Amino acid sequence: MVARTLSVALLGMSGAVVEVEAHIADAIPGFQLIGLPDAALSDAKDRVRAAAANDGCPLPAKKIVVNLSPAALPKQGSTYDLAIAVAVLSAEGLVAAEAIASVVHLGELSLDGRVRPMQGVLPAIVAARAAGYTRFVVPRGNEAEAMLVPDVEITTVSSLRDTLIRHGAELDPEPVEPITLPVPDAVPVDSGDLADVVGNPDAVEALVVAAAGGHHLLMLGPPGAGKTMLAHRLPALLPDLDPEQSLVVTSLSSLAGQPLTGLITRPPIESPHHTSSAAALVGGGSRVIRPGAAARAAHGVLFLDEAPEFPTSVLDSLRQPLESGTISIHRANAVAHFPGRFQLVLAANPCPCGQYGTSDIPCTCTPIGRRRYLARLSGPLLDRVDLQLRVNRVTSSAVRLRGEGAAHTTTAIARSRVVAARAVARERLSATPWKTNAEVPGAWFRAPARRLAPAVTAPIDRALERGTLTMRGYDRVLRVAWTLADLDAASAPTAEHLGWALYLRKSVAA
Amino acid sequence: MRPKDELGRRGEDLAAEHLTGAGLTLVERNWRCPAGEIDIVAVDGGTLVLVEVKTRTSTAYGHPFEAITPGKLRRLHLLAGSWFEVREAGRRRPFRVDVVGIIWPTLGDPNVQHLRGVS
Numbered sequence: 160m161v162a163r164t165l166s167v168a169l170l171g172m173s174g175a176v177v178e179v180e181a182h183i184a185d186a187i188p189g190f191q192l193i194g195l196p197d198a199a200l201s202d203a204k205d206r207v208r209a210a211a212a213n214d215g216c217p218l219p220a221k222k223i224v225v226n227l228s229p230a231a232l233p234k235q236g237s238t239y240d241l242a243i244a245v246a247v248l249s250a251e252g253l254v255a256a257e258a259i260a261s262v263v264h265l266g267e268l269s270l271d272g273r274v275r276p277m278q279g280v281l282p283a284i285v286a287a288r289a290a291g292y293t294r295f296v297v298p299r300g301n302e303a304e305a306m307l308v309p310d311v312e313i314t315t316v317s318s319l320r321d322t323l324i325r326h327g328a329e330l331d332p333e334p335v336e337p338i339t340l341p342v343p344d345a346v347p348v349d350s351g352d353l354a355d356v357v358g359n360p361d362a363v364e365a366l367v368v369a370a371a372g373g374h375h376l377l378m379l380g381p382p383g384a385g386k387t388m389l390a391h392r393l394p395a396l397l398p399d400l401d402p403e404q405s406l407v408v409t410s411l412s413s414l415a416g417q418p419l420t421g422l423i424t425r426p427p428i429e430s431p432h433h434t435s436s437a438a439a440l441v442g443g444g445s446r447v448i449r450p451g452a453a454a455r456a457a458h459g460v461l462f463l464d465e466a467p468e469f470p471t472s473v474l475d476s477l478r479q480p481l482e483s484g485t486i487s488i489h490r491a492n493a494v495a496h497f498p499g500r501f502q503l504v505l506a507a508n509p510c511p512c513g514q515y516g517t518s519d520i521p522c523t524c525t526p527i528g529r530r531r532y533l534a535r536l537s538g539p540l541l542d543r544v545d546l547q548l549r550v551n552r553v554t555s556s557a558v559r560l561r562g563e564g565a566a567h568t569t570t571a572i573a574r575s576r577v578v579a580a581r582a583v584a585r586e587r588l589s590a591t592p593w594k595t596n597a598e599v600p601g602a603w604f605r606a607p608a609r610r611l612a613p614a615v616t617a618p619i620d621r622a623l624e625r626g627t628l629t630m631r632g633y634d635r636v637l638r639v640a641w642t643l644a645d646l647d648a649a650s651a652p653t654a655e656h657l658g659w660a661l662y663l664r665k666s667v668a669a
Numbered sequence: 670m671r672p673k674d675e676l677g678r679r680g681e682d683l684a685a686e687h688l689t690g691a692g693l694t695l696v697e698r699n700w701r702c703p704a705g706e707i708d709i710v711a712v713d714g715g716t717l718v719l720v721e722v723k724t725r726t727s728t729a730y731g732h733p734f735e736a737i738t739p740g741k742l743r744r745l746h747l748l749a750g751s752w753f754e755v756r757e758a759g760r761r762r763p764f765r766v767d768v769v770g771i772i773w774p775t776l777g778d779p780n781v782q783h784l785r786g787v788s
Contacts, residue, residue, distance in 0.1 A: 185784060186784060186787055187734055187735075187737050187742070187768065187784065187787050188732060188734045188735045220728070220731075220732030220734055220735060
């Protein structure tokens with residue numbers, strides 16, 4: 160007797176539907192699990208046997224063979240337990256084979272027969288739905304997460320017996336306390352208001368520009384200038400995620416093992432410490448490939464504080480995602496892909512002692528020390544950062560001005576400007592695959608349809624001629640200028656916008 | 670005779686009866702040699718059948734079949750060699766190993782299960 164059901168093998172964000180086949184033979188009792196399981200999955204035999212016995216529907220004393228197909232796909236983890244148990248008991252005749260054949264079962268069994276919640280339910284269901292499957296059985300503990308996926312039929316179960324009854328087995332229901340994940344108390348995310356920033360109006364404006372155009376940003380300045388404070392206020396300036404982005408961000412959060420209560424609609428921020436390894440930053444792991452900080456920051460902000468303190472190799476691992484918008488992790492037995500379209504914010508001191516360029520304390524670093532320090536941010540990486548800006552310490556006059564109630568930007572005002580500017584950009588880019596100015600290749604802005612008057616581009620044309628600006632730098636200035644024009648609701652950048660854009664890019668190069 | 674040996678004995682008697690009923694011809698029972706014992710030797714058509722009988726009063730310690738470990742099966746195959754040596758002067762013929770598992774509750778009727786050709 161053979162019975163079949165389905166489960167999902169997750170590899171990164173993508174998943175493959177796995178067929179779980181069970182065969183029962185009249186032979187010396189045994190349990191064989193074939194189809195490239197790893198150690199945790201091989202333990203499923205013992206978990207399934209114990210769970211079935213303790214839930215009052217013991218496995219038959221016969222030879223059981225369970226095959227996970229496609230056999231070539233490496234499978235890991237404990238999330239096939241429920242599918243295996245259901246397939247075996249159906250092969251034994253407890254449940255009709257047709258009842259389970261097209262149902263995807265997800266969940267780990269505990270020894271008492273209850274179903275444990277698992278990580279990655281959301282991406283698993285999304286992957287199976289993409290493959291054309293619509294009926295799912297998931298642990299009760301993952302109910303909130305599973306319900307986020309539209310257009311599928313979700314059944315939540317708390318035990319193996321419960322599952323069998325749902326499939327039509329003639330068993331008496333035995334209510335049990337479902338296993339749930341601890342739900343963290345909702346911590347109100349208080350990233351602070353932009354109005355808290357004293358002084359540095361240029362930096363605040365640059366932050367708004369970065370948010371409006373999706374530009375990567377480098378802030379260079381002495382300790383205490385407020386770089387970190389500024390960076391943490393960036394996500395609040397970004398517009399809400401669209402439904403597609405929400406699903407991606409929520410899936411990644413699910414893969415990272417964070418309990419979910421609902422769809423994440425605000426852009427995330429990740430700020431890994433500078434001792435992070437490349438695997439921690441982009442993702443890694445030998446069996447289960449987990450998303451790193453850069454993937455978890457997808458559609459949000461990746462903030463690298465003290466960027467030159469990161470090992471160069473770690474920073475350069477970001478070049479691929481910055482280039483392609485996807486993170487690919489290659490391992491001997493598999494390749495996993497994660498979304499990698501994040502907004503990069505780098506903060507750095509100008510030199511190891513941090514004082515270079517300040518007016519109050521003299522720098523104690525040697526010239527070569529200074530050069531080496533910033534050279535750790537490699538050229539190809541900095542090439543992708545449109546906005547490079549110097550942040551200075553707050554002066555006493557700025558504090559005094561602030562006390563007198565000088566105009567300052569609040570997060571709410573800045574966000575409405577950002578949303579308006581993005582709407583203008585989206586309108587302009589509606590016929591293209593891009594959404595923000597930062598994604599647009601320079602050639603598109605230089606095309607005849609959008610070419611600016613020579614009088615407008617004169618400053619950057621001159622810089623290009625003199626060699627102080629490369630062609631790539633030229634394109635970046637153009638991109639930022641368009642964002643500035645969007646913020647001003649201008650139909651095209653003016654000479655003033657270009658001057659500003661040039662300033663926002665060149666203020667570091669010194 | 671200790672109760673457990675007595676149960677084993679009763680089980681073997683029942684198994685012999687069951688095998689005869691299933692069309693096998695008994696050759697001998699409890700054949701012993703220094704390497705161990707074969708519970709029942711029978712013939713099914715032209716094939717020699719070595720039968721291991723396992724009897725338990727309940728499945729509390731597992732089904733009788735679960736007590737037939739790979740090691741025990743290996744020993745039965747070795748015993749086959751000795752049996753041919755002693756009884757047939759070393760002329761080997763095709764043979765198979767069968768297992769009879771009996772659950773015989775203290776108060777109640779026995780349940781006999783017969784597996785043919787286990788390996």
